[in-house]
Amino acid sequence: MSRLILDLILHATVETMEMVLASGLIAVIGGLPLAILLIATAPGGILPLPAFSRVLGLVVDAARAVPFMILLVLLIPVTRLVAGTALGTGAAIVPLSIAAVPYFARIAEVSLREVDRNLVDAVRAMGGTRWMVIRFVLLPEALPGLISGLTVTLVTLVGASAMAGVIGAGGLGDLAIRYGYQRFNTTIMLSVVAVLIALVTLMQAVGNRLARRLR
Amino acid sequence: MVTSLLRVEHACRRFGGQTALDDVSFQVRPGEILGIIGRSGAGKTTLLRCLNGLERPDSGRILIEDRDITTLPERELVQVRRRIGLVFQHFNLLNSRTVAANIELPLQIAGMPRDKRRARADELLELVGLTGHADKRPGQLSGGQKQRVGIARALAAHPALLLCDEATSALDPETTLSILDLLRDINRRLGLTIILITHEMDVIRRIAQRILVMDHGRVVEDAETAQVLRGGARHDVTRAFLHGEAARLPDALLARLRPDPFAGGAPVVRLTLDTGATGTPVLSILARRHGIDATILQAGMAEGRTHMQAECVVRLSGHDDGAMGFLLQASPSMEVLGYVPADS
Ligand SMILES: Nc1ncnc2c1ncn2[C@@H]1O[C@H](COP(=O)(O)OP(=O)(O)O)[C@@H](O)[C@H]1O
Numbered sequence: 355m356s357r358l359i360l361d362l363i364l365h366a367t368v369e370t371m372e373m374v375l376a377s378g379l380i381a382v383i384g385g386l387p388l389a390i391l392l393i394a395t396a397p398g399g400i401l402p403l404p405a406f407s408r409v410l411g412l413v414v415d416a417a418r419a420v421p422f423m424i425l426l427v428l429l430i431p432v433t434r435l436v437a438g439t440a441l442g443t444g445a446a447i448v449p450l451s452i453a454a455v456p457y458f459a460r461i462a463e464v465s466l467r468e469v470d471r472n473l474v475d476a477v478r479a480m481g482g483t484r485w486m487v488i489r490f491v492l493l494p495e496a497l498p499g500l501i502s503g504l505t506v507t508l509v510t511l512v513g514a515s516a517m518a519g520v521i522g523a524g525g526l527g528d529l530a531i532r533y534g535y536q537r538f539n540t541t542i543m544l545s546v547v548a549v550l551i552a553l554v555t556l557m558q559a560v561g562n563r564l565a566r567r568l569r
Numbered sequence: 570m571v572t573s574l575l576r577v578e579h580a581c582r583r584f585g586g587q588t589a590l591d592d593v594s595f596q597v598r599p600g601e602i603l604g605i606i607g608r609s610g611a612g613k614t615t616l617l618r619c620l621n622g623l624e625r626p627d628s629g630r631i632l633i634e635d636r637d638i639t640t641l642p643e644r645e646l647v648q649v650r651r652r653i654g655l656v657f658q659h660f661n662l663l664n665s666r667t668v669a670a671n672i673e674l675p676l677q678i679a680g681m682p683r684d685k686r687r688a689r690a691d692e693l694l695e696l697v698g699l700t701g702h703a704d705k706r707p708g709q710l711s712g713g714q715k716q717r718v719g720i721a722r723a724l725a726a727h728p729a730l731l732l733c734d735e736a737t738s739a740l741d742p743e744t745t746l747s748i749l750d751l752l753r754d755i756n757r758r759l760g761l762t763i764i765l766i767t768h769e770m771d772v773i774r775r776i777a778q779r780i781l782v783m784d785h786g787r788v789v790e791d792a793e794t795a796q797v798l799r800g801g802a803r804h805d806v807t808r809a810f811l812h813g814e815a816a817r818l819p820d821a822l823l824a825r826l827r828p829d830p831f832a833g834g835a836p837v838v839r840l841t842l843d844t845g846a847t848g849t850p851v852l853s854i855l856a857r858r859h860g861i862d863a864t865i866l867q868a869g870m871a872e873g874r875t876h877m878q879a880e881c882v883v884r885l886s887g888h889d890d891g892a893m894g895f896l897l898q899a900s901p902s903m904e905v906l907g908y909v910p911a912d913s
């Protein structure tokens with residue numbers, strides 16, 4: 355394999371990682387509070403507001419229902435507004451994040467919901483506030499599940515970021531399409547697939563180990 | 570002057586069509602151990618949740634240290650809750666924290682600085698006999714040890730009242746005894762008032778000075794434990810609980826056992842007696858001084874607070890007040906199980 359191809363792949367890998375990690379971070383920053391809000395306001399939660407909870411749930415599901423390809427195109431005006439351009443790695447982070455936030459929110463919600471209700475009651479009975487319930491019970495007790503959920507989200511983002519290559523986002527997907535699909539360069543195509551597999555396997559291994567250590 | 574630590578007045582609570590609490594009234598004196606017994610669904614947990622304000626009664630008042638908590642806003646309720654320690658059936662420990670950090674939780678909630686918290690946790694670990702387990706996770710402990718952590722945590726913030734909801738129901742009989750011993754020890758040493766909820770008469774018999782029997786959301790019996798065990802139960806549900814104990818008796822005896830005295834009936838009593846050098850020859854004295862013969866129907870050893878005790882069920886040939894008084898002195902937890910025809 356030539357030096358040039360190696361450079362291309364390395365560069366594309368870094369771009370992919372940038373997109374995945376940046377949108378993963380935003381998924382946590384946006385999705386986790388959303389998940390907490392969903393379970394806190396659900397019936398029997400620490401701040402029951404059933405109507406609000408239902409509307410919020412609908413919005414989250416609506417965002418998740420749109421296929422990523424379509425979201426990508428739909429969001430082009432928004433991306434232009436936020437990133438100044440609809441092309442490149444920076445621009446791709448906008449639709450990736452918008453897809454990842456509700457995705458992670460629902461996954462995190464499941465982990466948070468699995469926390470024993472009696473633990474919440476125990477802290478309330480000790481005179482703990484709602485905020486203390488979130489900080490001392492919900493987040494730490496759900497942490498292993500949240501880490502697993504984040505791993506799943508990041509892996510999904512690797513795939514989605516490759517798809518974003520279609521609109522010229524850069525990264526491994528972009529590389530595979532430009533060289534592999536349009537110029538029939540099988541070496542690059544296969545190399546990209548190998549790197550993607552390695553990337554996903556590595557992420558999953560790290561995530562599993564972290565979650566297990568915390569359990 | 571606070572005369573009663575806790576006073577419940579005509580508390581009612583309904584869930585839809587279901588009445589969980591029906592005109593419940595009672596008082597708790599400082600320093601006593603009160604046992605609340607009732608079948609599943611009798612309203613015990615609902616009562617307990619009302620006592621710490623997790624649940625509000627629909628009507629009635631609940632006064633803790635002369636403050637009515639049913640009308641307190643949430644913000645002030647938080648202060649009241651910090652005066653009440655809670656021990657749970659399933660321990661409710663956080664697995665994300667070490668044992669010490671679990672004990673520190675109420676103190677952290679109250680805003681105590683870290684180093685003071687740790688010192689208090691060490692103190693409590695010693696009190697409950699878990700020195701050296703501070704840095705373990707709850708998952709590494711046995712059920713009995715977990716409950717000791719639960720008790721230590723409940724005591725951390727120097728509560729005025731300790732509420733235990735089925736605290737021993739998830740434990741085996743031996744561990745149950747050690748946990749009950751610990752609770753009694755805490756009651757004596759710290760003068761702490763304890764309310765203990767259970768569905769087992771054995772738990773009441775071992776540590777509660779006073780018993781409250783609940784049935785269908787109502788308090789049907791409120792009496793000294795000794796009095797109830799002596800046969801002074803007024804309600805059928807109470808007798809059913811006492812009878813449940815007697816279920817361990819031989820079937821042939823049970824079949825003839827009747828709850829109330831009748832002409833020609835001989836009382837059957839359960840005695841718990843000290844053994845060995847410290848014990849008095851109770852049955853001999855009963856025969857010589859009171860002229861009453863005792864036939865042993867069942868006997869065994871039971872683990873007492875500090876030493877082994879003999880537990881026996883005997884049929885008496887008679888029962889005058891003098892004899893019963895003597896027996897009660899020898900065996901404070903004496904219990905009249907019922908009456909059988911004298912010739913059996
Ligand atoms: N949150 C609730 N919603 C509806 N019904 C309840 C609720 N809590 C308790 N109950 C009902 O109230 C009654 C008393 O329950 P509980 O206090 O848990 O009894 P116990 O602890 O003595 O078993 C039961 O019939 C139960 O079904």
Ligand SMILES: [Mg+2]
Pocket residue numbers: 613614
């Ligand atoms: Mg209960």
